[in-house]
Amino acid sequence: MPIPAPVLSELQTLLGERLSSTQADRDHHGGSESYHRAPPPDAVAWPETTQEVSAILQLCNRHGVPVIGWGTGTSLEGHALAVVGGLSLDMARMNKVTEVRSEDMQASVQPGLTREELNTELRTTGLFFPVDPGANASLGGMAATRASGTTAVRYGTMRDNVLALEVVLADGRIIRTGSRAAKSSAGYDLTALMVGSEGTLGIITELTLRLHGQPEKIAAAVCAFPTLEGAVECVTATIQSGIPMARIEFIDEVSVRAFNGYAGRNFPEQPHLMIEFHGSEDAVAADAERFGELANDFGGQGFEWAATPEDRNALWKMRHQAFPAQLSVRPGSTAVVTDICVPMSELAGAVAAAHEDIAADGMVGPILGHVGDGNFHSALLVEPGNEDELKRAKALARRMAERALAVGGTISGEHGVGIGKRALMADEHGEGWQVMGAIKAALDPNNILNPGKLVPERN
Template sequence: MSLPDHVQDELASAFGARFSVKAADLSHYAGSETFHRARLPDAVIWPETTAEVSFILSLCNANRIPVIGWGTGTSLEGHALAIHGGITLDLSRMAAILEVRPEDMLAVVQPGVTREALNADLRATGLFFPVDPGANASLGGMASTRASGTTAVRYGTMRDNVLALEAVLADGRIIRAGSRAAKSSAGYDLTALLVGSEGTLAIITELVLRLQGQPEDVAAAVCAFDTLEHAVDCVTATIQSGIPMARIEFVDAETARAFNHYAGTTLPEKPHLLVEFHGSGESVRGDAARFGEIAGEFGGLGFDWASTAEERARLWKMRHGAYPACLSLRPGATALVTDICVPMSELAGAVTAARDDIREAGLLGPILGHVGDGNFHATILLDPENAEELAAAKRVATRMAERAIAVGGTISGEHGIGLGKRDLMALQHGEAGGVMAAIKRALDPNGIMNPGKLIPG
């Protein structure tokens, strides 16, 4: 579609240089971090206030024009692509930290604030925001996809850390959901409904976030294992032992090779666990010692402890750079990234089966993940022009998803559904998918909110 002339004129008058239909501006919003691609949106707007978002949605709803929210563009499932045209709302200018209340351990932010910017602002308070997906994503985007990351095993996901929010519905109504209280039993949990809705129900314009105290002491280490099975079994045993891990990450031998190739590290090309402990000095030392004993039982080799803050930062920078590192194994490649999550008792079998499927398909797909909560990813490398490779990768990803569902798991632990997993929603949810579609119709009867994502149809 293209914008009606009267709509374009009204938006150009209202927003001036913050409204654009120039191809050079729109091209930024037609691609994603992975293989997903789409047409250009018809226009992009950079709103600065909730009132402006409300105005845009009211106008677009009256004219049945699609509206797609955009944070930093780091999503992996094509969430923010304008597959039906329409208007992209780039929320990056709504980037104010509105309030920090150390006594209540919360912060109030606009959606364009990134997690790194918030934590930089919090340094003097002794608090931090713990959800860490790796990319310097916007907090609005993280809420919209219900993101998590390396620290979820201890601090939870965005679901656990968004106390309240402000959002604009399709017809322009502004609502508030949740509260600043520690708990509430007052009506439907609209906060939980909108967190993870991927912009298909509303545009989030403000967030009240739960903060955590910065730990007294931190210790981190890397440990190699001879086999994938031993590394994953060590994770399961560690979690079952009750050791309060802050992070416990798995990378396979191919990912270790990618780190060495991309970042110049010298890791043995074996499976590894990357771990971190938070707490008092005494508790951190005790937890680390207990983990070392468990790792030794599974053949853990060569603990490399990061004893300073700078060394820990390098360790986690390496882990957060896993995606470009994996891409470097095949120059010019793009990727399909899987995201299944299974109960801990099923983790070893799921990871092993995924590895075998990738090999049998003749694909290169390093495996890594936040295995402390049963979530792992395969980064299946693809020639962007090779349709047969993409089809093969999709078949492998579907088998992984089917296995996850069969053991009580999920098709997405943190990346969300977007375009990439939309066709698997019926497999996971059955009749509940119809309930989700009914909610979508109730809140967005004209279907303007990020159409074609999350909900099939």
């Protein structure tokens, strides 16, 4: 059901040119980077203040109009698609750093600010924000999906780095969760509830983030391994040995082939690890030496060190471009993206089983991931419109998820649930999924916030 004309008229009065129903704007907010598709929203709004967000939600709540938060559109599970129509709430104009408190190692920011923009603002402070999902995502979107990325093995995820939030609830109420203090025992942890809620419980309008000191020394390298098992077992041994890695990424031979073609590299087509160390000059040198000894034990060879900031940036830019590089292996394809995370003791078996499954099914599915915390991904490449391939890819992704759950893992380490993994939520959470639905019903009784996502359907 389209947005009623009187509601559009009130929104137009409130926002002026910052409300659009043009096909181009609607189509831009109806796309997805993976295979997920849905009709575009009925209209797009660009609020500039928390008060405007509150007014929009009050109006939409009265009339039962769905509201779907939009950051930069980089999510892979269809989180921001308007599956039942409604209003796309684009937070791009709420993109300011409102305060940096260097002495507390904290910053307060608006949700439309991207992680790269924040770190540009922080470059003269000696501080940085470490959570790096690869894409230059908005910080509000990263909090909403509980994102992590390449540096989580050392610095944690968004869950660990969001201290407080300002959130607008479905009925327009504005609440603040958390505090600037290092810890609290005062009541329910509403910040943790909102982080990862994927826009189903409220719209984030400000974040208080934990910052970290810029390391004195950074060293990065890439090395090859003769076997997949050797590379993954080296990761497990590295973590168990206590070497403080800042990043440790796995890429399989298909991903290496993709990187070579897409980024003009000439790595041998074998499994590789990409690693980075942060710390003092002496500590980084010692950590690199210890890792080199471990890697040698598992067949590591051909270390290529990125000695300058430019070389390091090029190395990690290549890693961050992994998804388009993987898609280039099969031009014109789209992907079903897996995102399982398992205990470290189960990592080697999970990666090997996924690799075998993909080969046995005849799919093309490059594997890579943030294996330092047990999280890895496969992009199962499918031809758009080929329903048989899509069905096979979904079945393959489900088997990977079921294996992860069987060993105490999760269906999503960082990408979130959206519409892509919603069917697996009951398998992971059991009755806990119904509790999530009850929380949603309590905070959003009219079900206007990102309906059709994350929680069970209403009866």
